[in-house]
Amino acid sequence: MGAQFQHDHIVHFYHLHALDWVDVVNALKADPKKTAALSDNVSDAPWGGTVYFKQVAERLQTFVNSGQLGPFTNGYWGHPAYKLPPEANLMAAAHYIEALRLQAKTARMHAVFGAKNPHLQSLAIGGVTCVRDLTPDRIAEFKYLWQQTQDFIEKVYIPDLLAVASFYKDWGAIGGTSNFLAWGEFPQSDKEPESLLMPRGVIMKRNLKGVQMAKQQEVTEHVAHSWYKGDKARHPFKGETDPQHGDYNTKGKYSWFKAPRYDGEPCEVGPLARVLVAYAKGDKATQTVVNKTLADLGIPVTALFSTLGRTAARGLETVVIGQAMDGWVNELVVNLKNGNDKTYTPWKMRDGMGYGLNDVPRGSLGHWVQIEKGKIKNYQYVVPSTWNLCPRDEKGKMGPVEESLIGTPIADPKRPLEVLRTVHSFDPCIACGVHVIDPDSNQVYKIRVT
Amino acid sequence: MEKQKDFYQRLSESGVSRRDFMKFCTALTATMGLSAAWVPKVAEVFAAPKQRPPVVWLHFAECTGCSEAVLRTMYPWIDTLVLDIISLEYHETVMAAAGQQAEDTLHAAVKKYNGKFICVVEGAVATKYNGAYGKIGGRTFLEVANDVCKKAAATIAIGACATYGGIQKASPNPGGYKGVGDAIGIKTVNIAGCPPNPINFIGTVVNYLLLGKLPELDSYGRPLFAYGKTVHDQCPRRSHFENGEFVTEFGSKEAKMGYCLYEMGCKGPSTYNNCPTAKFNDGTSFPIEAGHPCIGCSEPDFWDKMSPFFESA
Numbered sequence: 001m002g003a004q005f006q007h008d009h010i011v012h013f014y015h016l017h018a019l020d021w022v023d024v025v026n027a028l029k030a031d032p033k034k035t036a037a038l039s040d041n042v043s044d045a046p047w048g049g050t051v052y053f054k055q056v057a058e059r060l061q062t063f064v065n066s067g068q069l070g071p072f073t074n075g076y077w078g079h080p081a082y083k084l085p086p087e088a089n090l091m092a093a094a095h096y097i098e099a100l101r102l103q104a105k106t107a108r109m110h111a112v113f114g115a116k117n118p119h120l121q122s123l124a125i126g127g128v129t130c131v132r133d134l135t136p137d138r139i140a141e142f143k144y145l146w147q148q149t150q151d152f153i154e155k156v157y158i159p160d161l162l163a164v165a166s167f168y169k170d171w172g173a174i175g176g177t178s179n180f181l182a183w184g185e186f187p188q189s190d191k192e193p194e195s196l197l198m199p200r201g202v203i204m205k206r207n208l209k210g211v212q213m214a215k216q217q218e219v220t221e222h223v224a225h226s227w228y229k230g231d232k233a234r235h236p237f238k239g240e241t242d243p244q245h246g247d248y249n250t251k252g253k254y255s256w257f258k259a260p261r262y263d264g265e266p267c268e269v270g271p272l273a274r275v276l277v278a279y280a281k282g283d284k285a286t287q288t289v290v291n292k293t294l295a296d297l298g299i300p301v302t303a304l305f306s307t308l309g310r311t312a313a314r315g316l317e318t319v320v321i322g323q324a325m326d327g328w329v330n331e332l333v334v335n336l337k338n339g340n341d342k343t344y345t346p347w348k349m350r351d352g353m354g355y356g357l358n359d360v361p362r363g364s365l366g367h368w369v370q371i372e373k374g375k376i377k378n379y380q381y382v383v384p385s386t387w388n389l390c391p392r393d394e395k396g397k398m399g400p401v402e403e404s405l406i407g408t409p410i411a412d413p414k415r416p417l418e419v420l421r422t423v424h425s426f427d428p429c430i431a432c433g434v435h436v437i438d439p440d441s442n443q444v445y446k447i448r449v450t
Numbered sequence: 451m452e453k454q455k456d457f458y459q460r461l462s463e464s465g466v467s468r469r470d471f472m473k474f475c476t477a478l479t480a481t482m483g484l485s486a487a488w489v490p491k492v493a494e495v496f497a498a499p500k501q502r503p504p505v506v507w508l509h510f511a512e513c514t515g516c517s518e519a520v521l522r523t524m525y526p527w528i529d530t531l532v533l534d535i536i537s538l539e540y541h542e543t544v545m546a547a548a549g550q551q552a553e554d555t556l557h558a559a560v561k562k563y564n565g566k567f568i569c570v571v572e573g574a575v576a577t578k579y580n581g582a583y584g585k586i587g588g589r590t591f592l593e594v595a596n597d598v599c600k601k602a603a604a605t606i607a608i609g610a611c612a613t614y615g616g617i618q619k620a621s622p623n624p625g626g627y628k629g630v631g632d633a634i635g636i637k638t639v640n641i642a643g644c645p646p647n648p649i650n651f652i653g654t655v656v657n658y659l660l661l662g663k664l665p666e667l668d669s670y671g672r673p674l675f676a677y678g679k680t681v682h683d684q685c686p687r688r689s690h691f692e693n694g695e696f697v698t699e700f701g702s703k704e705a706k707m708g709y710c711l712y713e714m715g716c717k718g719p720s721t722y723n724n725c726p727t728a729k730f731n732d733g734t735s736f737p738i739e740a741g742h743p744c745i746g747c748s749e750p751d752f753w754d755k756m757s758p759f760f761e762s763a
Contacts, residue, residue: 100528101529107731117731
């Protein structure tokens with residue numbers, strides 16, 4: 001799970017989100033010597049120097065000259081909302097490429113004990129199957145990959161994050177939401193939720209002092225605006241998923257997503273929710289990295305409730321989780337030294353009801369199951385993107401992404417780069433549609449965000 | 451720069467003559483079910499100097515695990531593949547453009563390279579209710595596939611969903627999902643698996659480009675170089691099977707000894723794939739090495755035909 005967070009967050013920042021802030025075409029105007037100086041100044045990246053950046057620039061130039069821009073075709077290059085100087089753009093573009101290679105190594109951590117990535121295949125109900133991989137050479141292999149990844153996170157990812165953020169401080173007041181839910185993750189002992197590294201909790205109306213323990217019984221899912229039969233909100237144990245497809249009608253039903261609510265309220269889930277809950281509960285590791293970042297950027301705590309805060313929180317929790325992983329591997333070594341290589345607990349299927357609450361990179365994930373006569377009678381899961389990108393509920397309350405977009409300044413409605421920034425900052429696991437209406441002309445622009 | 455060298459010069463440096471290349475194009479054309487009149491067009495795709503072969507990658511009903519798998523390639527690295535070898539014209543996950551900009555990119559690429567691009571499809575296609583279960587930009591998957599795949603020089607289906615329908619097609623299949631070949635009636639090269647080893651995808655693509663060889667396919671459209679033998683026949687635990695030494699519980703003494711997983715439900719004997727020899731993530735491991743039975747993910751309809759995964763057939 002730790003490796004999953006490291007991998008997901010690196011790929012999200014560099015490959016799914018960075019191009020909302022970094023103009024790669026503008027990078028061609030950079031002076032490699034100045035870029036090298038900038039890189040030396042802001043980061044401890046293992047790559048650098050004038051020659052290195054000259055080669056990256058030449059590679060990009062050759063690519064652009066070919067006339068085949070591939071994945072960079074038709075981006076919003078040259079948009080006035082891009083604020084980085086050419087040298088920062090070139091540095092970020094170089095690290096985009098380095099991160100592509102690094103992530104393949106990071107993913108190998110999964111393969112060491114999990115056979116392959118993606119889709120690990122060493123998990124079985126009752127434990128794990130990889131008992132033969134609990135060897136010194138496998139552990140050393142894992143630690144080597146972990147070290148390379150953690151070095152990248154601390155020496156490249158976080159410095160890049162800060163460097164980019166310093167040009168976009170205004171985004172500390174754009175793209176925020178009100179309520180935050182984290183089921184929490186990484187139990188440090190058998191006691192759950194007490195021992196969770198990323199704690200469980202819920203924050204309403206941005207009131208950090210009022211952070212509460214989150215309880216699964218407070219969850220409901222609404223279908224008033226979802227393409228499912230019925231219109232009643234239900235707890236997942238009583239949930240039904242009975243499709244009723246119709247036309248796209250925002251006054252009626254218009255989404256395959258249900259609308260999850262906690263105590264009747266929409267909640268943002270994900271890195272920002274986890275970091276806010278940990279911060280509010282006084283977690284020292286989280287408070288240290290958050291306070292340092294706020295001080296470095298010279299922005300207040302309230303700036304966390306924003307697109308900038310969301311993107312920063314993703315990086316910061318990667319540092320905290322990555323650091324904790326070292327200790328977990330050492331615990332495994334101690335267990336093995338003491339002759340404890342237990343990997344599996346035999347079990348028998350029983351009838352009943354149960355739930356599982358976790359936090360995964362994108363956010364809070366809940367599973368609810370009812371088993372009868374040894375078979376699944378009902379299974380409902382409420383996943384992170386459902387929380388964040390839900391349609392409205394029966395009371396017309398907006399979901400987090402919809403709320404976050406209100407008030408976003410848009411320089412050019414035909415090229416709404418600013419909308420992409422906020423939507424992408426949630427790391428959505430969905431292709432979704434956003435309509436932008438110009439209040440002066442009532443012209444409607446349809447945008448699909450992927 | 452190497453990429454600017456004339457294509458045939460690059461080919462000959464790789465030990466491939468122009469004649470071999472044309473033979474390859476003929477074979478490729480035949481495999482794709484096209485008439486001989488298409489051969490020059492196919493050749494044109496690869497032969498144009500200074501032009502990287504255009505690839506349009508479509509996403510339908512899927513989890514993007516196959517794209518993620520391809521991102522893990524190390525030979526060549528993914529940045530080399532995308533920046534220097536092919537021209538990835540459209541790929542919803544990694545492309546910078548979004549919304550209308552992205553739609554425009556797709557239409558422009560299909561128009562510009564009509565009949566000349568390679569289409570890679572990830573994901574199954576919903577066919578019931580006129581395909582209402584899956585839409586992109588207002589068009590159903592079915593419409594997009596019919597439009598784009600039929601204009602491609604070749605379509606490569608990657609993963610369990612695009613090849614044979616995957617989990618979407620599993621019973622009771624409410625959306626009427628099918629693999630892309632079945633859904634629109636075309637022949638596809640099928641890189642099977644959930645997800646496939648990227649080596650098998652890259653191997654197919656790079657073989658085209660550098661060695662001038664289209665891999666031979668089996669009756670399910672899978673390249674024989676990767677899917678020619680069963681997992682069982684290549685399994686490092688095979689001798690335990692012959693000796694009747696089986697694991698009957700995970701974490702047990704037998705599991706620690708690395709005994710055969712047949713009794714735990716291993717589908718290696720009826721699954722064609724190169725997992726034991728190629729392994730995943732730069733040769734790090736594969737399911738049986740990690741003590742987990744093979745679930746048969748590279749076979750058609752494995753969700754129905756290979757389950758229960760933890761019970762022997």
